[in-house]
Amino acid sequence: MMRKAAVTRILKRLKIFIGILICIAITLLMLIISSILRFNWKVKMSEAPKQLSVHPLSETTVNGIPLIIHQTWKSKNVPDKWKDAQASWTNQSVIYPLKRKYNDFVYMLWTDKMLDTFIKEKYPWFYNAFHSYHFPISRTDAGRYFLLYHYGGVYSDLDIGCNNQSIRKILSSIEGHQGVGVMEVRPYGFSLEVLISAKGHPFMKSVISGLIPAQARHPIPYLTVLLSAGPLYFTAKYGLYKNKHEIHIVSPALYEGKYFKHYHGGSWHSWDGELIWWFYNHGPLFLKLIILAAIIFVLVTLKNNNTFVGKRRNSHIS
Secondary structure (H helix, E strand, O other): OHHHHHHHHHHHHHHHHHHHHHHHHHHHHHHHHHHHHHHHHHHOOOOOOOOOOOOOOOOOEEOOEEOEEEEEEOOOOOOHHHHHHHHHHHOOEEEOOOOOOOOOEEEEEEEHHHHHHHHHHHOHHHHHHHOOOOOHHHHHHHHHHHHHHHOOEEEEOOOEEEOOOHHHHHHHHOOOOOOEEEEEOOOOOEEEEEEEEOOOOHHHHHHHHOHHHHOOOOOOHHHHHHHHOOHHHHHHHHHHOOOHHHEEEEOHHHHHHHHEEEOOOOOOOOHHHHHHHHHHHOHHHHHHHHHHHHHHHHHHHHHHHHHHHHHHHHHHHO
C-alpha cells in the first residue's frame, strides 16, 4: 500500500513537471510568433530619410565599391583575442589619412565616440533614435548601415578574419549593375558580420529608411536585437526590396568556410539567445520530448480520472 502511494506521488510530481515544461515551450513559442508578427507589420512602414549624404573617403573603387574597410569597437583598444582577425584586414590596408598606393584599402576603426559624432553631425534627424536603442549592439548595427551608405566600402566585425585576400575576390565578382554584397548564412537570411556596399546605394537607403519604425522592445531581448536593426531586420528589408538583381549574394559555403575565419565573438549574446539557438540545434529531439511529455501527461491524467471514477463507484456500491 505504501509503495503504491509513493508511486502515486511520483506520478503526480511528474505530471506537474511535464505540465510546466509544456507551458514554458508554448509561452516561448507564442512570444516569438507575436514578436515576428508585430515586426512584419512595422518593417513595411518605412519613413523617407530627412537627410542622406555621401562622402568620398576613398575615390578608388573596384566595380563601384570604394576600397575602404570599416570596423567598430568601444575604443581604440581592441581585445587581444581579436588582434589576429583585425590584422588580416589592416595588413592589406593603410590607416586613414596616411598616403597609400592606388590599390590599397583605407582602414577605419570607428570607436563608439566617433560613431556617435558621425551620426550627430551627418544624420542629426536620426540621432535621438540612435540613442533610443535598448542595447548597444543595435547602435552598432544601425551605424554600419549609415557608414556604408555615406562612404561605401566593406564593413567587418572585429571577430571576422579575412582569408587570403578573399575580399578582393568578392569585389571582383560583383557585377557592374550590382552595388551591394551580402553574406548568406544557414539556416536562413544574411549575416551582418561582413557587408559590402557602394556609397549612396538605394538598397542601403531602403535599409536606413525602416530603422525608426522597426524600433521596438520585444519580450525576448535576443529578438529585440535581431528585429530592431539586426540580421532579421536586414533580411526582411532584402525581402521587400524590388531590385534584388542589384545585390550580390555570397554563398554560405564560401562565407562560412573558404573566405573568412570566425573568431570567438557573440559578446552581446545572453541566456535567451543561447536558449533559442539550443532549441534550433536540438529542435527534433526537443519536439520528440514534448510529444512524449504530452503523451505521458494525457496517460497520467486518464489514469487518475479512472481511479477517481472507480473509487466513486465503489463508494456508491458500499
